[in-house]
Amino acid sequence: xxxxxxxxxxxxxxxxxxxxxxxxxxxxxxxxxxxxxxxxxxxxxxxxxxxxxxxxxxxxxxxxxxxxxxxxxxxxxxxxxxxxxxxxxxxxxxxxxxxxxxxxxxxxxxxxxxxxxxxxxxxxxxxxxxxxxxxxxxxxxxxxxxxxxxxxxxxxxxxxxxxxxxxxxxxxxxxxxxxxxxxxxxxxxxxxxxxxxxxxxxxxxxxxxxxxxxxxxxxxxxxxxxxxxxxxxxxxxxxxxxxxxxxxxxxxxxxxxxxxxxxxxxxxxxxxxxxxxxxxxxxxxxxxxxxxxxxxxxxxxxxxxxxxxxxxxxxxxxxxxxxxxxxxxxxxxxxxxxxxxxxxxxxxxxxxxxxxxxxxxxxxxxxxxxxxxxxxxxxxxxxxxxxxxxxxxxxxxxxxxxxxxxxxxxxxxxxxxxxxxxxxxxxxxxxxxxxxxxxxxxxxxxxxxxxxxxxxxxxxxxxxxxxxxxxxxxxxxxxxxxxxxxxxxxxx
Amino acid sequence: xxxxxxxxxxxxxxxxxxxxxxxxxxxxxxxxxxxxxxxxxxxxxxxxxxxxxxxxxxxxxxxxxxxxxxxxxxxxxxxxxxxxxxxxxxxxxxxxxxxxxxxxxxxxxxxxxxxxxxxxxxxxxxxxxxxxxxxxxxxxxxxxxxxxxxxxxxxxxxxxxxxxxxxxxxxxxxxxxxxxxxxxxxxxxxxxxxxxxxxxxxxxxxxxxxxxxxxxxxxxxxxxxxxxxxxxxxxxxxxxxxxxxxxxxxxxxxxxxxxxxxxxxxxxxxxxxxxxxxxxxxxxxxxxxxxxxxxxxxxxxxxxxxxxxxxxxxxxxxxxxxxxxxxxxxxxxxxxxxxxxxxxxxxxxxxxxxxxxxxxxxxxxxxxxxxxxxxxxxxxxxxxxxxxxxxxxxxxxxxxxxxxxxxxxxxxxxxxxxxxxxxxxxxxxxxxxxxxxxxxxxxxxxxxxxxxxxxxxxxxxxxxxxxxxxxxxxxxxxxxxxxxxxxxxxxx
Numbered sequence: 012x013x014x015x016x017x018x019x020x021x022x023x024x025x026x027x028x029x030x031x032x033x034x035x036x037x038x039x040x041x042x043x044x045x046x047x048x049x050x051x052x053x054x055x056x057x058x059x060x061x062x063x064x065x066x067x068x069x070x071x072x073x074x075x076x077x078x079x080x081x082x083x084x085x086x087x088x089x090x091x092x093x094x095x096x097x098x099x100x101x102x103x104x105x106x107x108x109x110x111x112x113x114x115x116x117x118x119x120x121x122x123x124x125x126x127x128x129x130x131x132x133x134x135x136x137x138x139x140x141x142x143x144x145x146x147x148x149x150x151x152x153x154x155x156x157x158x159x160x161x162x163x164x165x166x167x168x169x170x171x172x173x174x175x176x177x178x179x180x181x182x183x184x185x186x187x188x189x190x191x192x193x194x195x196x197x198x199x200x201x202x203x204x205x206x207x208x209x210x211x212x213x214x215x216x217x218x219x220x221x222x223x224x225x226x227x228x229x230x231x232x233x234x235x236x237x238x239x240x241x242x243x244x245x246x247x248x249x250x251x252x253x254x255x256x257x258x259x260x261x262x263x264x265x266x267x268x269x270x271x272x273x274x275x276x277x278x279x280x281x282x283x284x285x286x287x288x289x290x291x292x293x294x295x296x297x298x299x300x301x302x303x304x305x306x307x308x309x310x311x312x313x314x315x316x317x318x319x320x321x322x323x324x325x326x327x328x329x330x331x332x333x334x335x336x337x338x339x340x341x342x343x344x345x346x347x348x349x350x351x352x353x354x355x356x357x358x359x360x361x362x363x364x365x366x367x368x369x370x371x372x373x374x375x376x377x378x379x380x381x382x383x384x385x386x387x388x389x390x391x392x393x394x395x396x397x398x399x400x401x402x403x404x405x406x407x408x409x410x411x412x413x414x415x416x417x418x419x420x421x422x423x424x425x426x427x428x429x430x431x432x433x434x435x436x437x438x439x440x441x442x443x444x445x446x447x448x449x450x451x452x453x454x455x456x457x458x459x460x461x462x463x464x465x466x467x468x469x470x471x472x473x474x475x476x477x478x479x480x481x482x483x484x485x486x487x488x489x490x491x492x493x494x495x496x497x498x499x500x501x502x503x
Numbered sequence: 504x505x506x507x508x509x510x511x512x513x514x515x516x517x518x519x520x521x522x523x524x525x526x527x528x529x530x531x532x533x534x535x536x537x538x539x540x541x542x543x544x545x546x547x548x549x550x551x552x553x554x555x556x557x558x559x560x561x562x563x564x565x566x567x568x569x570x571x572x573x574x575x576x577x578x579x580x581x582x583x584x585x586x587x588x589x590x591x592x593x594x595x596x597x598x599x600x601x602x603x604x605x606x607x608x609x610x611x612x613x614x615x616x617x618x619x620x621x622x623x624x625x626x627x628x629x630x631x632x633x634x635x636x637x638x639x640x641x642x643x644x645x646x647x648x649x650x651x652x653x654x655x656x657x658x659x660x661x662x663x664x665x666x667x668x669x670x671x672x673x674x675x676x677x678x679x680x681x682x683x684x685x686x687x688x689x690x691x692x693x694x695x696x697x698x699x700x701x702x703x704x705x706x707x708x709x710x711x712x713x714x715x716x717x718x719x720x721x722x723x724x725x726x727x728x729x730x731x732x733x734x735x736x737x738x739x740x741x742x743x744x745x746x747x748x749x750x751x752x753x754x755x756x757x758x759x760x761x762x763x764x765x766x767x768x769x770x771x772x773x774x775x776x777x778x779x780x781x782x783x784x785x786x787x788x789x790x791x792x793x794x795x796x797x798x799x800x801x802x803x804x805x806x807x808x809x810x811x812x813x814x815x816x817x818x819x820x821x822x823x824x825x826x827x828x829x830x831x832x833x834x835x836x837x838x839x840x841x842x843x844x845x846x847x848x849x850x851x852x853x854x855x856x857x858x859x860x861x862x863x864x865x866x867x868x869x870x871x872x873x874x875x876x877x878x879x880x881x882x883x884x885x886x887x888x889x890x891x892x893x894x895x896x897x898x899x900x901x902x903x904x905x906x907x908x909x910x911x912x913x914x915x916x917x918x919x920x921x922x923x924x925x926x927x928x929x930x931x932x933x934x935x936x937x938x939x940x941x942x943x944x945x946x947x948x949x950x951x952x953x954x955x956x957x958x959x960x961x962x963x964x965x966x967x968x969x970x971x972x973x974x975x976x977x978x979x980x981x982x983x984x985x986x987x988x989x990x991x992x993x994x995x
Binding site for chain 2: 092093094095096098151198449451462465466467469471472473474475478483484485486
């Protein structure tokens, strides 16, 4: 829906295309999406096909020749992998952590992708995914919009107990602006909060992980939004001034980062203040012990935008800490002056971006796509959105496991990003033969895996939506474990 | 979809209505649906509301006065019931089983509804529901369209181990006609069957149940279709001759009951032949022992139609057995001559019908609704569909637990029928105060329970769609237990 609205409002004529109806022509203008049709692509089966898919699949695409996985051997490989543990080895990366976190702007590390960097990117991607997996989306729950687990058992509940980190604090956010479809709200009258949503968490590496990675790593993870359609309204918005210089940022994102209200339970402090207070506390705690400390900020989608604000603030107020942002599917956040300020503050930013995902093209998709070629002439424009940092660009066509065709949800999902990072060796080399990450995870919350793998789409779901049969034989909604019920008193 | 198409094609002017746009006027012509708006009805929340709901809720409805549950006490009652076992007592009904199965055409048993009859209707409703619960709808399974469990553990797997019956045989069906959206087919190439679906089962009462109910009861259960939209295409079809007389039946239903093909694995015999062979075997087995035997045939929706064919055949070929049909939401199946033949064969038919469900009005909804008033003049028409047997007519408005508004899936579901049978005391008396059936079950596969009950819609689902994490930490589809894999060799 977001796609078609977007496309209809902003058609770009694509010169190399001819023929077709007007509507097909418009759809085709998504070059990066519409032309990466794999030679093996076939019409989807009746269940999976959408009108957009059909429309797309009927366009004629030039066959790709740089694709090494054109046989059906990937299906055999998938079967073989089922009896191999899905984890890559955890090498000791202490000697190289500065480079892995951008001290040399990831020079010679991205293409081909260094295996240690690949593993660390996926580690932070799992943090970003955890922010969705732990979120209570159930509108019939009085705790809708909160984190389902308390911070002590967070990673344990998500099967991430061995990741080497401990959660130290949760962050909640509200927005004074009307952010369409951002706030998840319970249908019920009595709820834990009417204004706030759980928006992320702060974690710190334990001693073992600290030794492996060469420093005490404080991680802030910002939750995003999974559905690209939620972004549509923001396309219309303008940048607003930020700080004292020429920097401008998207005001909807900024509002979520900074809004607070004395009348709320969870946002008497803004998300910004909550995050900065916890980061400051942890940095002080570990620096006092004489440890080297890094701050790594991660997030997916909207979370990638919030990560930039957070990095900006931290760099201004906390000296002597290496700050990096590793974001996934982040939209543009501000103008060139904002980008330059981030750069001057010494923040290292690695944006992982999927060619077929439309969200990193937002906001300002049309304006920027059109202006990019003129940048040399126009110079950095004050009111034009731009990206900051280095880019690791993924291509869904590199994976023989994914369906072809338009799939906004699938191409925007963190799990898809992690799958493609895992399979990325270097540009154009096809899917990495020894990639071990569980491919099944891609379809957790979308419908992107090729049908022949037989993985149901949208498979991540609770048995009976969490209802259980009680001692009397009746189906009831169990109460949340008291220790997992959010409470402002438990904070800080 | 079915509704709106149906309505738009077949508007009926309703004299007592005036004003409104053409479209609203047409929707209003569903009197039974559109005017039973409960005084408590409120616009649904954003999540549950559909445009049709809105359309419906905006019509002006006269307040009902015959409704005893107009307070919010039903919410309290729901909470109280959570700690009471959901089963009614199992009285010994041996002395009255002939009447319960229609020997006196249910005279004085239906309104008010006799508690023994109510319990037996729900018992057979649970058979009808079991035919859905055990069906493999998963198109990524190579066993899609089969029964998930073998017959020995059928009731056990469905939590119905104490119902007093044992499954003795499964029935499979195919159709030589193109029956739109009837056959559930796997997406995979190698599947258990390409032509056939599991369509029902034959069960027989155990000794304990036989003693309680006064005879050995052979039950044939026919699976139907849950989605009313599947019926739409059949609306266009005509009756076809049946037998040697004037009887005419719907040829799509008849095709499912009688199709067979030597090239298939599961339908070398038709559903009819499979059912009749097993019934004949069981009747002989128990009659040889000198036991009194009854045949009770049940089914929901399409299953109700197949039940009539099955009863007709059994009555012709097996003398000396009391045959009754207890059907739920059955469409019309044949003409008045077919009805009369069923009657002359001594078959007792009880149709449980919900006023708000459109399926029992099919096929021939418009034609019949219009002609009913002229029946005295025209007499039984050879080419007009008609219902057979006695009717127990339920009204969704009698339950304070259900949402108002158009809801074709909800009003057609077996669980909704069982909920309303459980709550039915007599016409106009409101919901029975001591109804004990678990109300939560209504929302298993629809969205019909009032939001304030906080029961998620469509809650019946498997954890992670059946995927499990294997010993290596990978998510995989477990193989079906070999004893549950269908095989033609296991039959007979």
